[in-house]
Amino acid sequence: MQQNLHGKIALVAGATRGCGRAIAVELGRAGATVYVTGRSTRAQRSEMDRPETIEDTVDLVTEAGGEGIAVRVDHLVPDEVRALVARIDAAHGRLDILVNDVWGGDDYAEWGKPLWEQSLDGGMRMLGLGLHTHIITSHAALPLLIRHPGGLVVEVTDGTDEYNRKYRDSFFYDLTKTSVSRIALAQSAELKPYGGTAVVVTPGFLRSEAMLDHFGVTEQNWADGAATEPHFILSETPTYLGRGVAALAADPDRARWTGTSPSSTSLAQAYGLTDVDGSVPDIWRYFAEHGSAETGPIDPAGYR
Known part of the structure; x- marks a missing residue:
């Protein structure tokens, strides 16, 4: 990608791994100065107990x-987030791109159980990690972002708005992921008078570090995971979304996206991008046309 974000200051909240890491890398590749935040450092792991760190990113x-x-930041602690924003302000006097990708709720998801059979403590923790963190971060960062017209807020969730019309089979997970979309929509309205843009984006079936571990594969032999989960053949790397977000940030006409919910594929198609293997995976279109209940092998032709 052409270096076209020189002079831009970006904050990627939740950039330890997965999409947050990839977005940070691609914004940096395009020339932005990127603040990389999260709770996992080389000195201390978060409750997820994963090996990836913000220093690695x-x-x-x-x-x-x-x-x-x-910068190690717990985005559930307002004072830590305010200190981060003050640091960015003191060093640069501006913030051009805010990416809210804080998550960390996988260990609290309970599937196939009604609300009353799920752990209330676990569910509330998920809402905190995946939703309150986004609100706290935007509350602190938006006054700096609107100081200069053209600021961009990118909220990251799971599922397109169309797909998430269906219940996601877990009360707290469903509530968290759909609410992130509403946060983006609200910010799009509130930023408009300041020349700002806000969108919510989603990857497809993400080959994150944790997902590769879950299926016992690596990026080199990832397709073997389809033997366990057929839809994995339509999966994508975090870089796919990272490239799309970087292209969106560099688009002088990005305001046309405000209030929308593009997928990684939507961004790839709009900006002429591919995943790292040259493919254009589109699992959301597959689900729209075939549903998500298949148990046998899936032919990826036409969907990547």
């Missing part, structure tokens, strides 16, 4: 030719 940003700055 910064190394990847540097390898891509960008400038990354790692």
Whole structure:
């Protein structure tokens, strides 16, 4: 990608792994200075107990030719978020791109149980990690972002707005992921008078570090995971969405996207992008045309 975000300051909240990491790397590749935040550092892991760290993400940003700055932040703690924004303000006097990708709720998801049989403590923790963190971060960061016209807010969720009309089979997961879309819609309205843009984006079936581990595969032999979960043949790398978000951020006409909910595929098609293997996976169109109940092998032709 052409270096066309030089001079832009980005904050990727929740950039330790997955889509947040990939978005940070691609923003850096395009020339932005990227603040990389999360709770997992080389000195201390978060409750997810994963090996990825914010310092590792910064190394990847540097390898891509960008400038990354790692700051450990618990985005559930308003004082820590306010201190982060004050640091960005003191160093640069502006914030051009805010990406809210904080999650960390996988361990609290309970599937196939009604609300009253799920852990209330676990469910409320999920809402905190996946929803309150986004609100707290935007509350602190938006006054800096609107200081200059043209600011961009990207909320990251799971599922297109169309797909999420169906219940996601877990009360707290469903509520968290659909509410992120409403946060984006609200911000699109509130940023409009300031020349700002807000969108909510979603990957498809994401080959995150945790998902590769779950299926016992690596990025080199990822397709073997389809033997366990047929839809995995339509999966995508985090870079796919990362490329799309970087292209969106660099688009001088990005305001046309405000209030919308593009998928990684929608962005790829609009900007002429591909995943790292040259494909254009589109699991959401597959679900729309075939449903999501298949148990046998899936032919990916026409969907990647």
